[in-house]
Amino acid sequence: MSIPTRHFDALIIGAGGAGLNAALQLASADVRVAVVSKVFPTRSHTVAAQGGVNAALANVLPDSWHWHMFDTVKGSDYLGDQDAIEFMCREAIPTVYELEHAGVPFSRLDNGKIYQRPFGGQSQNFGGDQAARTCAAADRTGHAILHTLYQQNIRSRTHFFDEFFALDLVRDAEGVICGALVLEIETGEPMLIEAKATLLATGGFGQVFRTTSNAHINTGDGVAMALRADIPLMDMEFFQFHPTGIAGKGMLITEGVRGEGGYLINKDGERFMERYAPRAKDLASRDVVSRAIVTEVKEGRGCGPNGDHVLLKVDHLGEDIISKRLPSIRESSKIFAGADPVREPIPVFPTAHYAMGGIPTDRFGRVAVPAGHGAEEIVPGLYAAGECACASVHGANRLGGNSLLDILVFGRLAGKNIIDYVRENPYQRTTDSASLEQAMSRLTRWEQKGEGIPVSQLRAEFRKCMEDHAGVFRTEEIMTEGYERLCELRERLPEVRLHDHSKVFNTARIxxxxxxNMMDVGMSIAVSALKRQESRGAHSRPDYPDRDDQSWLKHSLYYREGDRMDYKPVRTKPLTVESFPPKERVY
Known part of the structure; x- marks a missing residue:
């Protein structure tokens, strides 16, 4: 099989914050690195992150990384691995300063320091005020960070393969992963990229749900590739629904709106969050606020002609504050909701937003799989970072402002670890022909002609099934019905046919x-959720309403073969400080 082949020291699949920060470490150390992205890098979904990145800089109010760590452990509903959480919170401070020095245009306080706003789940500090920990560049923080990282990578001469779709990982004769088969979207021709180390940084997979804040590119390509490589996915039942998506559309209204003083009201004009979170109110953690909104609507206190949303009130902040600190939100609200927040409230409802689960890694970004008797085995040469990975810093629920932090800290550290790996393993492995043929079969399968089910039809049925059966509230009956429906849809997948078999820029084939990829990922969410018989963080089961630390303080592991489930313990011992034992989680 004659396929054009390129060789690099390191291959990064995905050009969001995690991939670009890793690439920058590598290119700056003169490591030959290739970045594959199915869109132009600055169109990666990191560009959509609005509110900010958490770091205990204490520029506005007293703060400490210890408080940041506690808030993150509590926010995770005690399912987060405390060693990784401690590491992330300590590394947050130098990571943000490194970004500042690289050129990220953070908003500023009058004294010239980085502006920080309050965000959900941030505890009261020593003086009794809510912490202001989220470093922001107005409400375009992800945009500012992504463009800065891309510019620095261009300066460092990182090699980009823009608009290339990663088909599958490939292995050598010994079974070691040695790169990936990719498809150039423009020409429709495959290409093999061999590398000593491969980093998956493909982002989230919110597109498995019908209503989502995620871009169209967030289809779980990296996690699906890992599944096909016999790597399990961890904690996939924990999918976060952001409380404030534009009602009926899903576009995100950042938590920063509530951080600046916005608040939620029901049809009676009542600030209902005071009932659900008396202390934190509208800045409770996202799972708490999402469930509160859905409960208000279900109990008949929703707004609008159909009573199917609530309102986010911002007009009291004044036009100056909104224009200065929330310009994108004003623009999005006017375009997609037909509401100018300077004069009227924004209609909002929870939208599928963020995956806490993903490819299991250690805190160095190395993919780690169970090896029996509680031990873990590092997969040689394979790394993952960002939303597609699960270092378990978010546990059962992510705090706002910790997602940008996650991708930056662990992307940076994965890059540094890859530098050591490629120097210790200087010889390039050769792809096994059987592995290459298996990867190519993904492409040749879509050359089948004849009548069949359109891709759009099966995709729409699948996404509706996920939304109906794996949403904010889940029960045994709802999820069992959903799993059976997903099995039916999976069985119909071989019947799907393309009508356009051209090669040049064939987006239908993509x-x-x-x-x-999406169907494999959706199944992992459904099966993992069905098996976890408790309520914890974003996983809310009215039939098992309590958190059960006795039976379920453990990570789930989903294997594609036979929809098999396994479990492993949570690491509750931090690196240097005392652990935070589980207790009731109230806001």
């Missing part, structure tokens, strides 16, 4: 490949 959507078909993405659908395969």
């Amino acid at each position: 959507e078909a490949l993405e659908l395969e």
Whole structure:
């Protein structure tokens, strides 16, 4: 099989914050690195992050990384691994300063320091005020960070393969992963990229749900590739629904709106969050606020002609504050909701937003799989970072402002670890022909002609099933019905056919490949959720309403073969400080 082949020291699949920060470490150390992205890098979904990045800089109010760590452990509903959480919170401070020195245009206080706003789940500090920990560049923080990292990578001469779709990982004769088969979208031709180390940084997979804040590119390509490589996915039942998506559309209204003083009201004009979180109110953690909004709507206190949303009130902040600190939100609200927040409230409802689960890694970004008797085995040469990975710093629920922090800290550290790995393993492995043929079969499968089910039809049925059966509230009955429906849809996948078999910029073929990935990912969410018989963080089961630390203080592991489940313990011992034992989680 003659396929064009390129060789690099390191291959990074995905050009969001995690991938670009890793690439920058590598390129700056003169490591030959290739970045594969199915869109132009500055169109990666990191660009959509609005509110900010957490770091205990204490620029506005007293703060400490210890408080940041406690808030993150509590926010995770005690399912987060405390060693990784401690590491992330300590590394947050130098990471933000490194970004500042690289050129990220953070908003400023009058004294010239980085502006920080309050965000959900941040505890009261020593003086009794809520912490202001989230470093922001107005409400375009992800945009500012992504463009800065891309510019620095161009300066460091990182090699980009823009608009290339990663088909599958490939292995050598000994079974070691040695790169990936990719598809150039423009020409439709495959290419093999061999590398000594491969980093998956493909972001989230919110597109498995019908209503989502995620971009169309967030289809779970990296996690699906890991599944096909016999790597389990961890904690996939924990999918975060952001409380304030634009009602009926899903576009995100950042938590920063509430951080600046906005608040939620029901049809009676009542600030209902005072009932659900008396202390934190509108800045309770996201899972708490999402459940509160859904409960208000279910109990008949929703707004609008159909009573199907609540309102986010911002007009009291004044036009100056909104224009200065929330310009994108004003623009999005006017375009997608037909509401100018300077004069009227924004209609909002929870939207599928963020995956706490993903490819299991250690805090160095190395993919780690169970090896029996509670031990873990590092997969040689394979790394993952960002939303597609699970270092378990978010546990059962992520705090706002910790997602940008996650991708930056662990992308940076994965890059540094890859530098050591490629120097210790200087010889390039050769792809096994059987592995290459298996990867190519994903492409040749879509050359089948004849009548069949359109991709768009199966995709729509699948996403509706996920939304109906794996949403904010879940029960045994709802999820069992959903799993059976997903099995039916999976059985119909071989019947799907393309009508356009051209090669040049055939986006229909890309959507078909993405659908395969999405269905594998959706099944991992459904099976993991069905098996976890408790309520914890974003996983809310009215039939098992209590958190059960006795039976379920453990990570779930989903294997694609036979929809098999396994479990492993949570690491509750931090690196240097005393652990935070589980207790009731109230706001």
